[in-house]
Amino acid sequence: MNVDNMEKPKFYITTAIAYTSQVPHIGNTYEAILADCIARWKRLAGYDVYLLTGTDEHGIKIQKQAEAAGITPQEHVDRISGELRRIWDRCGVSYDGFIRTTDPAHVETVQKIFRRLYDQGDVYLSEYVGNYCTPCESFYTDAQLVDGKCPDCGRPVEKASEKAYFFRLSKYADRLLALFEENTDFVQPPERRNEMINNFIKPGLKDFCISRSSVKWGVPVDFDPENVVYVWVDALINYISALGYSVDRTGPLYDKYWPADVHIIGKDIIRFHTIYWPALLMALDVPLPKKVFGHGWLLIGGEKMSKSKHNAVYADQLIDWFGADAVRYYCLSEMPFAADGVLTYEMLAEKYNSDLANILGNLVNRTVAMTKKYFGGTVPAPGEYVGPDRELIAACSAAAADFAAAMDSYHVADASAAVLALLRRANKYIDETAPWVLAKSEEGRARLATVLYALLESIRFAAVLFTPFMPETCGKIFAELGTEAGDYASLAAFGGLVPGGTVGEPVPLFARLDTEAVLKGIEEENARALQPEVPEFQPEITIDDFAGIDLRAAKVLACEPVKKSDKLLRLELDVGREKRQVVSGIAKWYKPEDLTGKTVVLVANLKPARLRGVESQGMILAADNAEDDVRVVFLPDDVRPGSRLR
Ligand code: MSP
Numbered sequence: 001m002n003v004d005n006m007e008k009p010k011f012y013i014t015t016a017i018a019y020t021s022q023v024p025h026i027g028n029t030y031e032a033i034l035a036d037c038i039a040r041w042k043r044l045a046g047y048d049v050y051l052l053t054g055t056d057e058h059g060i061k062i063q064k065q066a067e068a069a070g071i072t073p074q075e076h077v078d079r080i081s082g083e084l085r086r087i088w089d090r091c092g093v094s095y096d097g098f099i100r101t102t103d104p105a106h107v108e109t110v111q112k113i114f115r116r117l118y119d120q121g122d123v124y125l126s127e128y129v130g131n132y133c134t135p136c137e138s139f140y141t142d143a144q145l146v147d148g149k150c151p152d153c154g155r156p157v158e159k160a161s162e163k164a165y166f167f168r169l170s171k172y173a174d175r176l177l178a179l180f181e182e183n184t185d186f187v188q189p190p191e192r193r194n195e196m197i198n199n200f201i202k203p204g205l206k207d208f209c210i211s212r213s214s215v216k217w218g219v220p221v222d223f224d225p226e227n228v229v230y231v232w233v234d235a236l237i238n239y240i241s242a243l244g245y246s247v248d249r250t251g252p253l254y255d256k257y258w259p260a261d262v263h264i265i266g267k268d269i270i271r272f273h274t275i276y277w278p279a280l281l282m283a284l285d286v287p288l289p290k291k292v293f294g295h296g297w298l299l300i301g302g303e304k305m306s307k308s309k310h311n312a313v314y315a316d317q318l319i320d321w322f323g324a325d326a327v328r329y330y331c332l333s334e335m336p337f338a339a340d341g342v343l344t345y346e347m348l349a350e351k352y353n354s355d356l357a358n359i360l361g362n363l364v365n366r367t368v369a370m371t372k373k374y375f376g377g378t379v380p381a382p383g384e385y386v387g388p389d390r391e392l393i394a395a396c397s398a399a400a401a402d403f404a405a406a407m408d409s410y411h412v413a414d415a416s417a418a419v420l421a422l423l424r425r426a427n428k429y430i431d432e433t434a435p436w437v438l439a440k441s442e443e444g445r446a447r448l449a450t451v452l453y454a455l456l457e458s459i460r461f462a463a464v465l466f467t468p469f470m471p472e473t474c475g476k477i478f479a480e481l482g483t484e485a486g487d488y489a490s491l492a493a494f495g496g497l498v499p500g501g502t503v504g505e506p507v508p509l510f511a512r513l514d515t516e517a518v519l520k521g522i523e524e525e526n527a528r529a530l531q532p533e534v535p536e537f538q539p540e541i542t543i544d545d546f547a548g549i550d551l552r553a554a555k556v557l558a559c560e561p562v563k564k565s566d567k568l569l570r571l572e573l574d575v576g577r578e579k580r581q582v583v584s585g586i587a588k589w590y591k592p593e594d595l596t597g598k599t600v601v602l603v604a605n606l607k608p609a610r611l612r613g614v615e616s617q618g619m620i621l622a623a624d625n626a627e628d629d630v631r632v633v634f635l636p637d638d639v640r641p642g643s644r645l646r
Contacts, residue, residue, distance in 0.1 A: 008048040012257035013039050014239050016265045017056040017099065020080035021065055025305050026343065027266075027298045029087060029315040030331045034295060034412060035264040036093040037332050040468035041407045041415075045488045050257045052242050053088065054099035055081040059231040060138050063217035073217045077102060087315050091324055092471055097253075099242040101219075101234055109241040110234050111222045113284065114165075114210075116247050118223070122168050122283040128209045132160035137214050165211040165227065172279040173205045179278060179288065187274050188293045188410060189338035192267065196274050205275070236277045239263065240286065247284070260289040262410075270294040293410050296340040298331065310530060313343065317525070321518060325470035326352050326510065332469050333416035345522050349515040356510040359423045360462070360473075366430065367455045368480050368506040374439050379456055379482065380449035381499035388432045389454050393494045395425040396461040400491040403465045419465045426458045456481055457497045464491055473509055480504045532626045550605035551645035553635050554580065554620070559592035565612050571595060571620065573602060576642015580604075583616035589630050599635040601645060 015035045018028045032053055039051040057077040066076040081100055088095065099106060117123040130139035133150035139160070140151060150157050179186060180197050187193040211227040212218065218228025243258055244251025265273050273292045281288050297304065305312040318327045330348050333355070335341035371377060385393060399422035406415035433451045438444035463477040464486045478485045482501045490496045554573040562568035562583060569587050573580045580602065601621040608617045621633040 008046055010257055010261075011039075011042040011047040011049045012243075012260045013042070013049065013051050014260055014263050015051075015053040016263075016269060017054040017101065017235055017238050018084060019059070019061070020055045020057045020077040020084070021059075021061045022307070023080060023083050023314070024087060025312045026315050026318065026327075026331070027305055028084075029091060030298045030335065031264060031266060031295065032088050032093045032095075033091055033328050033331055034335070036091075036095070037328070037412060037468045038262070038264070038407065038410065040094060040471065044464070044467060045404070050096045050243075050253070051094060052097040052099065052239065053093065053095045054097070054238060054242065055084055055101070056231070056235045056238075057081065057100055057102045058215075058218040058228070058234055060136075060212075060215045060217070063215065064136070066217075074102065090319060091315055091328065094471075097242050099238045101238060105246075106238060106241040107219050109246045110219045110229055110237050112247040113237060113280075114219075114221055114229055114233075115223060117167065117280075117283055118165070120283070122171070123165050123210065124168070125163065126166050127161050128164035128166075129159065129161040131157040132214075133157045139212070139214065162213050163227075164209045164213065165221065165224075166207045167210045167233075167276075167280070167283075169205045169207050169276070169279050172282050173201065175282055176205070176275060176279060177201050180274075186291060187270065188291060191338060192270050192274075192294050196270065200271060200275055208276070232272055232276065233280065236272065236280065239277075239289070245286070259287040262291040262293055263289050264293050264295065267294040267296055296336060296338060298335060299340050299342050301344050302342055317522070318348065321522060322348060322352055322513075323510075325473045326356055329356065329416070329469055333413050333420075335413060337411050337413065345519055346515070349513055349518055352510060353512055353515065355420060357512045359420065359427060360466075361509040361511075363423055363427050363430075363455075364459055364477055364480060364509055365506050367452065367459060368503050370435055371452055371456065371503045372506070374435070374445075374448060375452065377503050379497060379499050379501045379503065380453050382450040382453035382495075383446055385450065385454070388429055389450060392425060392429045392454050392458055395422050396458055396491075396494055398422075399461060399465060400488070404488070407468075415465075416469060419462050419469075422458065422462050422465075426455060426462075429455065429458075453497070453499065456503070457494060460486065460497050461491055461494075464488065476507065476509060480506060535624075547646075548605075549603065551621075552576070552602045552604045553599050553639045553641055553643045553645065554602040554604075555599050555641045556595045556597060559595045561587055561592065562612050562614055568611055568614075569595070570614055571600075573600070573620075574641045575602060575604060576640065580617045581615060582618050582620055583611040583614050584620055584622075585611075586622060586630055586632060590632060595632070598632075599637060599639050599641070601633050601635065 013035055015031050018024050035051060039049050042049045055077070062076060063073050066073040069076065085098060114123065128139065130141060131145060132139050133153065133155060135155060136150055136152050138152065140157060144151050145157065149155060180193060180201065187196060210230040210233045211221055212230060213227045215228050218231060219234050221227045221229060239260060240254065240258060243254035245254045245258065263273055270292065278288050300311045300313055303309065303311060315327060330351055371379065399418045402418035403415045406418060435448055435451050438448040438451065459477065460481055460483065463474045467474040467485065475485065480503060481497065482503045483497055486496060552575050554575045556571050557574050558572040560570055562570050567585045567587050568583050569590065569592060571582045571584060573582060582602065603619045603621065606618045608615055623631045623633065625631045
């Protein structure tokens with residue numbers, strides 16, 4: 001049978017869908033790169049692959065962030081989801097589907113699943129008891145509290161209860177245990193499996209709450225819309241809703257690709273994917289995913305990334321300095337299979353120079369340049385292979401075999417090491433065979449043809465294997481070799497590169513970096529980024545527009561806090577012609593005695609407003625000095641109250 005007509009085996013791979021509370025950092029991005037590398041590998045190996053990624057867009061955090069920014073939650077998630085997609089594209093993530101949990105089709109599926117589970121008795125109404133933080137309008141479990149206080153705002157919490165829907169997880173405990181025991185490699189790496197069995201399944205699975213009435217931004221339970229579906233249940237369903245599953249109907253993508261061959265997720269969310277998710281699918285009578293791979297964390301210099309530590313690193317910056325392929329290569333080759341991995345700018349720069357500029361770039365560059373010099377750019381036909389050639393050929397087939405075995409067991413860094421070993425061997429082969437010496441004699445030239453062919457073909461092997469890691473670079477290498485991009489089957493035998501072809505122009509693939517200069521540049525850039533952003537200028541106005549604003553010097557006669565407010569101060573001002581009372585939201589930065597006797601700037605013709613019941617007859621000027629730092633504008637003491645500022 002013709003291979004092209006044979007039905008390809010399918011492979012469905014997913015990433016976790018990242019929260020849209022913040023723009024994704026390099027840790028979230030690494031996961032997409034990892035899943036992309038595996039997806040590209042499977043395509044290379046002849047599979048019909050579907051890679052799904054997307055964004056998790058509901059929940060109280062997003063609701064609050066949008067409120068604080070004065071935009072709607074939908075506007076907020078549109079922005080972050082768009083940014084995530086742009087970053088994934090920039091990293092070369094070749095997703096086939098991109099799901100957003102605010103997609104109407106997904107929302108409808110979540111509602112239908114919830115109703116089905118309720119109708120069949122797997123979901124029931126009960127009482128949720130937890131620690132409630134009133135200002136945050138959120139419940140927290142005991143484990144989530146920090147020193148017994150709200151983990152978000154640090155204020156005291158109180159025990160409270162609300163009516164809520166529960167999922168009968170306990171009913172599935174035996175089947176879940178059987179899943180872990182019978183399908184021993186369901187969870188990867190293996191140590192995570194024991195953690196799940198011993199810490200969660202064996203101590204006894206409790207039914208869990210799958211609705212919230214305190215959250216507004218979520219998928220409403222359609223038959224009880226005061227409640228929204230718990231964000232984790234909403235999010236997990238993406239893996240099937242994206243394929244068109246919707247309780248009473250499926251669809252061609254679902255029929256073809258489900259069950260997932262692997263869910264790629266971080267180690268922190270394994271419980272949701274290996275206990276809650278399978279139990280929900282059991283209840284729906286939907287087949288279970290075949291595998292869940294919980295990768296380790298990417299740490300910055302050994303620490304977890306956090307906004308408050310100002311140590312979050314973003315793909316955009318790394319790509320600006322090093323290029324997308326180098327960033328991909330670093331993450332994929334540095335992250336161990338099970339443990340956490342570390343990223344520092346220094347390590348990235350060093351790996352770039354050692355592996356990519358010296359080992360890969362140099363080999364390709366030297367080989368193509370020699371082919372030009374000695375054979376006018378034509379791929380020579382090899383003669384008989386002898387000692388070192390045979391060793392190089394053996395290294396090629398070993399690399400191909402080791403690579404496939406490592407990739408299929410998700411040991412991605414080991415797969416990369418297999419290619420690097422081949423590249424090192426090829427560089428050594430140049431030293432062993434000394435082509436420049438062979439070129440000097442007539443009898444040496446026949447041997448030189450074999451040597452250069454062997455090198456060009458080894459580079460082709462490396463480029464095929466590295467395609468899932470560095471797709472753009474490998475595309476350039478194929479162009480330099482003057483050949484089409486090859487698939488894994490093209491590595492079945494040494495000799496795929498056709499003699500007589502023409503090599504392309506040698507281009508430096510990875511120009512060596514001046515590490516010190518790069519690190520200094522990054523340091524300066526990071527220091528600048530810590531400076532608060534200077535806002536855009538307002539649209540132009542005319543001198544007449546400005547003249548309409550009546551700014552006056554005003555002496556503070558008295559000042560006191562506004563009752564029942566920790567933000568406001570009431571100021572009595574002498575404005576020359578008359579006295580004015582102004583309420584100003586500066587109590588956080590100024591005590592009354594800091595202001596009394598001082599001369600400030602009053603916007604004197606501003607329409608009066610009431611703040612906490614106190615009338616404010618104008619406004620005093622202050623500068624937004626930094627995030628959460630305000631400075632009042634003071635005039636010299638001898639400026640006469642009531643004088644105009646122009
Ligand atoms: N929204 C949930 C996932 C729902 S999946 C049905 C979530 N989002 S997240 O934005 O917090 O994380 C997205 C993915 O990035 C998760 O798999 C998480 O483990 C992973 N990572 C978050 N920080 C990471 C690192 N520092 N390093 C590697 N992966 C990291 O969880």
